[in-house]
Amino acid sequence: MMIEKSDAALRRSRLLLHASEALSATSTTADVLVTAPALLRDTMGAMHAAVVPAGPPTGAASAVSEALTRTAIRDRRSQFYESAIDLTVEHPALAEDFTQLGWQAAVCAPLPGESGAATGALLLAWDEPRNFYVFDRAVVATLALYVGQALDRAVKHDARAAITEALQQAMISQLPHVDDYDVAAYYRAADAQRVGGDWYDVIPGPHDRLALVIGDVVGHDPAAAARMGQLRNMLRAYLVDRREPPSTLLRRLDAANHALGEPTMATAVVAFLDRAPQGGHRLRWSNAGHPPPVLIEPTGEVRSLTGNDTLLGARRNTPRHTYTAALPPGSTLLLHTDGLVETRKHSIDEGFARLHRRLRRHDAENPRDLLNHVAGEMACECSDDIAMLAIRVPHARASVDDAMLPLGIRRPVS
Structure with missing residues (x-):
């Protein structure tokens, strides 16, 4: 007898350990609602197992589930039905449903929530009568506790994820429609449960000027996202209100950054893309410690x-410079954050070299396709947030007079 009790205790310990390990690996509510029933069918040999969250009933057996769950939650204790007779006596209106389902025994245990109120119930059913001994009842009570804790944790996880997603979407800029230029952007957070400090902006200006911004605030948490929002909004105001070179705008931004409390450490590129005085297009930019823009000819x-x-926030009154480059017709400009090229296995220089090799392999005619290709090849090697902005400069267009000239002859640009 002592040996049998010892064996039963060992089986129960192993069963509960397995259940604890399996449920601790879940994170979302969907994970719990899939993992727990499969676990319960395996460990308890039940024909039916379900986790029924508190609330409106759903599913094919919703009437039965709702009735059993309501009783267990109302009485705040597990309900054990050892035969079909027990089921029909307790719930006579559902006798036909039990017969159709083939249930001959069932148990419904409330799931204890952190606040003390039940968050749902554990429902198990068998296709033959079953005696629930002390061992079985103890296992059911413990499993209900484990599942309740997992469900409680998952609900909080999902709530945080929803808030994070809403915050991240609110911080991702919508690209404007701009004539002539083909513009595309890409953003990927390293972790779905955190908001990042990466951002980008495209702001049309007067005389066909396009302001391009990409930046990265140090950190990967809501505080970093909030600091990013402050910097981005200040810079947006300067870009709309001022007609100054990129270096001057970054100096203004960093002055405000230092004046309004603890300065935010961030990298950024501010660039103006416009038509050059002698024809074609030119880029003027200022870079505050950010990965350099990439030109694909x-x-x-x-x-x-x-x-x-120097990056923003490092020191007051740092000198800043504006650089200029001519962009060949049909070329593509790529701005990106360091998450695209930094990995734990390679140096930053190796990351830039890998990026350039991949850019040479892909047609840059369609910036959206280019970003998707690059993200698919580079992102799997990276563990940081990634933001990218690609702008294709239009091809040279012949004038009406030029079209009437012999093939291969074009008027000189004055």
Whole structure:
């Protein structure tokens, strides 16, 4: 007898350990609602197992589930039905439903919530009568506790995820429609449960000017996202209100950054893309410690647009410079955050080299496709947030007079 009790205790310990490990691996409510029933069918040999959250009934057996769950939650204790007779005596209106389901025994245990109120119930059913001994009742009570804790944790996880997603979506800029230029953006958070400090902006200006911004605030938490929002909004105001070079705008931004409390550490590029006085397009930019813009020429050549100053928030009144480059017709400009090129296995220089190799392999005619290709190839190697902005400069267009000239002849640009 002592040996049998010892064996039963060992089986119960192993069963509950397995259940604890399986449920601790769940994170979302959907995980719990899938994992727990499969676990219960396996450990208890039940023909039916379900976790029924408190609230309106759902599913094919909703009437039965709702009735049993309501009783267990109302009485605040597990309900054990050892035969079909027990089921029909307790719930006579559901006798036909029990017969159709083939249930000959069932148990419904309330799931204890953190606040003390039940968050739902554990429902198990068998296709033959069953005696629930002390061992069985103890196992059911413990399993209900484990599932209740997992469900409580998952509900909080889902709530945080929903808030994070809403906050992140609110902080992702919507791209404006701009004539001539083909613009695309990409954003990926390293972790769905956290908001990042990466941002980008595209702001149309007067005389066909396009203001381009990409930045990265140090940190990966709501505080970093809030600081990012402050910097981005201040810079937006300057871009709309001022007609100044990129370096001057970054100096203004950093002055405000230091004046309004503890300065935020961040990197950023502010660039103006417009038509050059002698024709074509030019880029003027200022870089505050950020990865350099990348130019992809129609020939497939890829090169970084160098020129870099100190990151924002490092020190007051740091000198900043504006750099200028001509953009060939049909070329594509790529701005990105360091999450695209930094990995734990490779240096930053190796990351830039890998990025350039991948850019040479892909057609840059469609910026959206280009970003998707690059993200698919580079993102799997990266563990940081990634933001990218790609802008394709239009191809040179012949004038009406030029179209009437012999093939291969074009008027010189004055």
